Amino acid sequence: MTKKAVVYGAGQSGRGYLARFLKESGYQITFIETDRKLVDLLNEDKYFFIHFYHKDRTPVLIDQFHALTLDDDLSSVLKEADIILTAVGEQNLKAVAASLAKYLEKTELPQLLTAENGTNPARVLRKELEKQYKGSISNVVSQTAIFCSTINIEDTRLDILSQNETYFPYDLEGFNGSLDFPGAEPRKNFEHFFERKIYTYNCLAGLISYLGYVKGYKIYGEATNDTEVSKIIDELLEILNPSLAEYFNISLEEQELFANKAVEKFKDMKILDYVIKNGRAPRRKLGKSERIYAPYKILINHDQEATIMCLVAGAALVYLEEIEYTGHSFDPEEELLAILDLNENDPFVKLSVSAYEHIKQNRATVSLVELLNSLRAE
Template identity: 30%
Template sequence: MHATIIGGGRIGRGFVASLLKRNHVEITFFDTDQELVKNFEQYSSYTVHVLGNEKENTIINEYKINHINNSQAWADELTKTDIIFTAVGGKNLTSLGKIIGKNYQQALSREDVPSFILVTCENWMTPAEDLQQAIETQLADAEKYIFQRHVDITQAVIRASGTSAPNGEQTINPLDTWVQDYWALPVDGKRLQNHQKPNLQYFEFRDDFGEMLAQKIYTNNTSVALVAYLGYLKGINYVADAANDSDIEPILELGYEEINQALIYSLGVSEESQLEFSRVAEAKYKDYSIVDEVIRIGRDPIRKLASDDRLIGPANMAMDAGVNPKAISLATAAAIYFDYPKDPSSVELKRIRETQGIDAVLEEVCGISKESTLANLIKESILELKEHQWIKGEA
């Protein structure tokens, strides 16, 4: 079996590659970063380290690497790959889809008809739909017909973390990466119409995939945002330190209660499923072996404060369920004051807040009325954080 991984970051070359290697699958990487491509070419192997369980480390070797714009490499790859995994970030799916679509069209012009499964591994609400739409913009109607009958596009939920080296760890090989000790990749099995489910250990092609992507985003992303933004205000550098902080931990516990009730009501997921999501998420963010910076989690707060994203989205769901989203409102208040100076989004958010006021942030960034119940909860939370001196320098 041959697999393609598009995106050589921590999830692509780390988590996904380690699962494939354990299945003895041949791997070819594609990436946009020329320096990363050179590192792949220079080093014949690298290690995927398992945090807290080094005996499970995986050596990745005998791979191939290509730049994303190498059309000849795409010509070869599309004819031999059985399954493609994307790990490029949801906002890059449109540009990636156009590249795949263009190369698929060129394959058809050579009278090749590539047939494969394409699995998105993105932290995104509708990755499969977005990628398929972008691919098909490059295809004529007849080509779309062929594509839809030979390619299945489905989506996975990434529940494992990929991190940088633990503190004090010496990194000799720049490709080495560290992943959480977690060994499952749930994939939406119902989206496979043209192919059988691959027989791969650790890859769970589930017919009951359902709302797992939404559950993941509104459980994991919401709770880690709460930890990161509150931790940033307290001057805490790492996620695990913040999640275990005596002031933040009770807010996090309340946050999971709000999230659970919101998602059970709004998504119609089972209580058992949602509680399991919360348990796994909480254990992950409290795990000191997983080294992740609150600044990395907090970056791009304008996007993360949008009306359908990880804070405002579940806050509204909670209110629909009759739940007062106190903890999520505190997290949102903290996010509004995330002012990391090296992040352009944070700088712009600070500018809006300081020149136009909190109401402008709530309406322009969060997409909620300044007079709404949720807006008032967030403003009350801002006052509370100021009273506790978590927000400093303002009356």
């Protein structure tokens, strides 16, 4: 009997990462997507390929799937699903919960698996489901952490370019049974694992995205290999690795291996990715439990000098204003105070705003290293 999976979200992670594991494990896939144009393309073409950056394996054919929108009748596909996965962004899990509750009784929920960035997206989905069902949810909401880069291949309708990543960690405590994916690794205490990823891997990704954007890079690997950006990465890891090792009660060697693997990936010029794509949603990424402010607090609490994170926050504010802001005027201090609920005299706010102002005043000639040293002197 064919196993059936539903994937909420047919973007780069949904069809370029989750679909590969599902295909290799023998699942028939139904994508649920808000973008009607994308749904029509999937149903018209009926297949697409996942290619790999290093050409280290044969492209994977994804076929025998179907695609629906949230407005379609999802009753039968949800009731028949053996597993439901999400790749929609943590902020959209409320809509997923509402969709599930519309068609399924609480006792009909199959295994759920989130594939989102955040410190605990499974908990977010569980809480939203508990609101919908007005009661507790049994142990069927698990999560994974994505370490794989994927992009759409330009000039194709649906094809994906992906890293050949076979590591698929998942939350054992939220999973009923075991996951039959190749490379699946069940982990306990997944929230700490997720936090470590956010505070290491995503912290570095944020630094590269926002500092790379300020320096005018479009390609992610080029930004990572920039002399100034690379120097700041090295400076950060000298203090961040021992702080995180102590924070998570792991060996420094283990933390350094984890961080070095991330840097190696980010510097790999064959892994094509984009600065603006990785900088998306800066308001969320500036949040208290996210990749910029949380590592800043960990560094401060371990008696380390954390000005680098203020530089990154200032660059994120520049990105926010220039790429995503839709208002008539932009006040960086007001933005940070609203996001973080801090006092205007908080050192993080003051130094981050100072970094923003310096970048804006010296947009074409800014030196990140000189700015960092200047902020340290303030």
